[in-house]
Structures are given as C-alpha cells and as structure tokens.
Amino acid sequence: MPAITTTDENPPPFIPLSKPSAPLAYTSSPWQLLRSDFITFIHLLPSIFSIITPWRPWPTGFYDELYPSPGNIFSIFNHVILFITQGLFILSTPLWLLFPLWMVALYVFVFVLLNRLFCYCLNGSQGTFESNPAVLKHLGAHADEEWIFINGVAVGRHWMQANIDRLSLTFQRPVRGAHNRTAGILFDVIQCLIERTFDYCTNDVRICYEILRVAMLSPVNKVVLILHSQGGIQGGLIVDWLLEQLSQEKLSKLEIYTFGCAANHFNNPRVSAKPTARHPTASAISYIEHYANERDFVSRWGILHSINPLPAVAKSKAMKTEALAAAGGEVAIEAGKARGGYQGRVFQIPESGHLMNQHYLDRLFPLDKKLREVTLEEGGVWDMHVHFGDDGGEGGGHEEKFVRVSDARYPFTSFEINGKKGETSLHPPSMPVAAASNGELAVEIDVDEVWKMPREVAGLKVKDLSRLYMYVNGGSPPDSPVESRRSVTF
Numbered sequence: 001m002p003a004i005t006t007t008d009e010n011p012p013p014f015i016p017l018s019k020p021s022a023p024l025a026y027t028s029s030p031w032q033l034l035r036s037d038f039i040t041f042i043h044l045l046p047s048i049f050s051i052i053t054p055w056r057p058w059p060t061g062f063y064d065e066l067y068p069s070p071g072n073i074f075s076i077f078n079h080v081i082l083f084i085t086q087g088l089f090i091l092s093t094p095l096w097l098l099f100p101l102w103m104v105a106l107y108v109f110v111f112v113l114l115n116r117l118f119c120y121c122l123n124g125s126q127g128t129f130e131s132n133p134a135v136l137k138h139l140g141a142h143a144d145e146e147w148i149f150i151n152g153v154a155v156g157r158h159w160m161q162a163n164i165d166r167l168s169l170t171f172q173r174p175v176r177g178a179h180n181r182t183a184g185i186l187f188d189v190i191q192c193l194i195e196r197t198f199d200y201c202t203n204d205v206r207i208c209y210e211i212l213r214v215a216m217l218s219p220v221n222k223v224v225l226i227l228h229s230q231g232g233i234q235g236g237l238i239v240d241w242l243l244e245q246l247s248q249e250k251l252s253k254l255e256i257y258t259f260g261c262a263a264n265h266f267n268n269p270r271v272s273a274k275p276t277a278r279h280p281t282a283s284a285i286s287y288i289e290h291y292a293n294e295r296d297f298v299s300r301w302g303i304l305h306s307i308n309p310l311p312a313v314a315k316s317k318a319m320k321t322e323a324l325a326a327a328g329g330e331v332a333i334e335a336g337k338a339r340g341g342y343q344g345r346v347f348q349i350p351e352s353g354h355l356m357n358q359h360y361l362d363r364l365f366p367l368d369k370k371l372r373e374v375t376l377e378e379g380g381v382w383d384m385h386v387h388f389g390d391d392g393g394e395g396g397g398h399e400e401k402f403v404r405v406s407d408a409r410y411p412f413t414s415f416e417i418n419g420k421k422g423e424t425s426l427h428p429p430s431m432p433v434a435a436a437s438n439g440e441l442a443v444e445i446d447v448d449e450v451w452k453m454p455r456e457v458a459g460l461k462v463k464d465l466s467r468l469y470m471y472v473n474g475g476s477p478p479d480s481p482v483e484s485r486r487s488v489t490f
Helices: 030-051 070-098 101-123 157-171 185-198 203-217 230-245 297-301 303-307 356-364 468-474
Strands: 128-130 145-150 175-178 222-228 254-259 287-293 321-324 331-333 345-349 386-388 403-406 411-413 441-444 450-453 485-487
Touching (some): 030 297, 070 101, 070 157, 145 230, 157 356, 185 230, 203 222, 222 230, 254 356, 287 303, 297 303, 303 345
Parallel strands (some): 145 222, 222 254, 254 287, 287 345, 386 403
Antiparallel strands (some): 128 175, 321 331, 345 403, 411 485, 441 450
16 A cells, blocks of 8 residues: 655744654653653744633633633632742742752742642642532433543632533533642643653542542443543543553443543554444444644644644654554554554644633533523534545635544444435445545445545534534433444544
8 A cells, every 4th residue: 555645835833942853652762752742842832822812702601711700810810829939939940059958948848838828729628529410401310421520730629610510511411520630830731741751640640540440340331531631641641551450341431532632642452353243443442532722732732743743743754654554544653653642533623722611612512692501503613524634734725614533443423425325434444445646535335336525525524523512412422333333534
C-alpha cells in the first residue's frame, strides 16, 4: 500500500527558540518529553489567551465560569492572588543563594502556609461532589449507570459544582465529581508536566482511581467517565492502571468522553482481531470520544499536537506514515514516534476557548432560555458537516464551518447515505481502503462495490458520528449487536 503523505501550505507558527519536535511516544525518555512539551508550549505561547476567549457571552448565566456571580468573582480573585504570589516565588528562587539558610527556610514556610490557606478557600475539604438533584426531571432514572467527572486545572469547589450540575442537566443523570484539587494555575501546570511526562500518579490521581475502580466493580451496567483538561491526563493514567487490574468484562462497561484533553496518550488495546457481538468494538474500553476546540491553547498543546503535530513538524521524517494497518486504521510511524498512543474518535471544533461550561458544554449542548433542557437547533455544532482527517488547509476549500474528525476506530449506530441502500462502512477494519490521490475518500458499500465520495461523505454531520449526543436530555444510545452497527476508520 502506498505511503500516506501530508501537505501543509500554512507557514510555521512563531518559533522563538528552536523547531518543535514531532510528538514522541509517551514511553520515551521523560526528559525528552519534557523538552518537547516545553518547546511546543513556547511555540503556542502567543495564543495563551485562547484559554479564556471568548470571555462572553454567558448563555447559561451562573453556570458559566466567567459570569460575574459572587462565587465566580471569589474564585477568580483567589486565582489572581495565587498567580501573582506563585509567580514571584518562582522568580525569586535564584536570589535564595544571597541569604542565610534559615531565612530561606522561613520564607518558604510562610509562602507554603499562605498558599495552602488560599487553596483551601478555593477547594474546601471535600474530595467528591454530587450534582444537584433539582436539575433532574426524573429522579431514579438510569439507576444502572454511574457517571463520574474529573475536572481540569484551576477548578475549586465552586466551579466543580457548576461543572457537574451542568453535566447532570445536559444528560439527565446524576454525576459524581472526583475532585482534582487546584493548587493555583502555575502550580497546576507544573503538576500537569510531572503527570504527563513522568507518568507520575499524584495523590489526586490515586483518589480518583479508587473512585472509578469501585464504580467499575459495582453492579451497574455502565460507567461513563467525563474528563476535562488536566483531568484527561489523570484519566489516561487511571485507564493504564485499570487495564492492568480489571477483567475485560468489567472494562467493557466503561465509556470515556474528554473535553480539551491535555494528555499525550490514551490507551485502549484490542481484545480481538475484529468486532464481534461479544466485543462490538474489538477493544477493551467500549467507546472513547474526544472533543477539542481547534484554537484552544490546551487542546493544541495536548491532544491535537499528539495526534496531528504542528505545521512546523508535519513534514518531519518521524511523522511520515508507512502504511494504514488493517486493524482499524492504526498508523505505523517510523522510529517509534507517537500517534499510535492515542485511541478514540476526535472531534475538532473550529472554535476557541478552554472552559468546560462556557466554551465546551454551552457550545456543544446549548440550553433553552429557562435552563431546563438542551435545545439542539439547526446550525449548532451537532448540525455541522464533518470532514475526515487532514484535508489540506484550514478551510479545506469550503467556506462554511465544519468539524474535523480523525482517528475514528469504534462502531456506532448505523446510518444510511442518501441515494444508497443498506449500511455504509468507511474503510472497514477488515479491508482498509487507501486515500485517493484526488483527495477523495474511498467508501465501501458492500463486498463487491466500492465508490468514491467527497470528504464530507454525502452530508455526514456531527450528530451522525457522535455517541455522546445520544445521551442528551436523558436519551440512551442503542447497545445493539455488531451486525446492526457500522464503523468509520481512516
């Protein structure tokens, strides 16, 4: 099979130091990973404010992180104080050599004490949170499911409660929050680097792991894990442990959905060569989906860089693909460089912002004016057309916005293409179809008939590919036998 090459006519991003390295395998030397992360961070630094922009509107009011409510103002004030004091503390470290040891020790002691005090004001003493039952229309519904959320950077108790209440309202399920406690923005970022590059499980990771493990061993039929930002790093580490500790029967109950994921890998090994009725996805974890805003600084530094490197490195030798493997579109990368460490379907949304409620949930699952249920109107993200993989350039030759979908590997509900009968499979795992030289995608209709379609694949939209949307307003996706499903791989 001919090698798949990528082209990118966009100029490379701002390069203040040196060219960023291609994404390394997460099993590479942690010092190499740290260097790569730092260089990529510097490249993306000019877009740092994309984390909080747009800062308005606030369509869901007090649920939105930047809405001027007393709780939000208190959280932001504490974070500003922590950011200033932590920044000065870090910058002052070279000056410690000028003072006696006892003065330095006293200075560090006072700083740590005050830092813990402000962090306690943000976090409180709770380790877990429960969503407000008042947002549910039917108490006791979906009792056979367990929904767990792990938050990202800088989230204290107020924003944590807002996140899980918004999730509970969106999907009409009780949501438990496993709190990744904040230590302030700067120290949280340092913690991210340690967790991500050294695969180090901090105390928060260990607590969240135990919460998830207990849920997986309980009698419920389904466990849904939702991750945001740094929570994606911690969730990836937790999954690595679960894959070692639990049976396939228990693992098959798990579904994972991430938003603005900062992790550099997400494992999900295959348990069989092809889907079967017993293992409809042929993988240990049934479903994994990632949602990432394309102009979100954290997404670009995390998941988007890990699956699709920056334009400056898109042509590097390490990223030249040799073949599209038969097992669900896995890509073989020479010299052990990474893409293969990320599993799951990735939805790249052409927007900015990193905040869980304001920039992800409000955009993907807008609420009605009474803030009682999700209203999926025409023109929203769920109604956007999808393009697959890298279609050459930012707009792909299309003026309308679209959602780029990549690394799709798992079966979903079947669909039909207008004018064609029967189910459709794009690059089925048992018979992958190479990308055509004219930029079209080969689509297999049945055993004997193969035809060509544009990359929009006859008007496919996000709602046709996203499993998460099937849970909106208390809905449930069908868990039908594999024969009634179809798969999309690239």
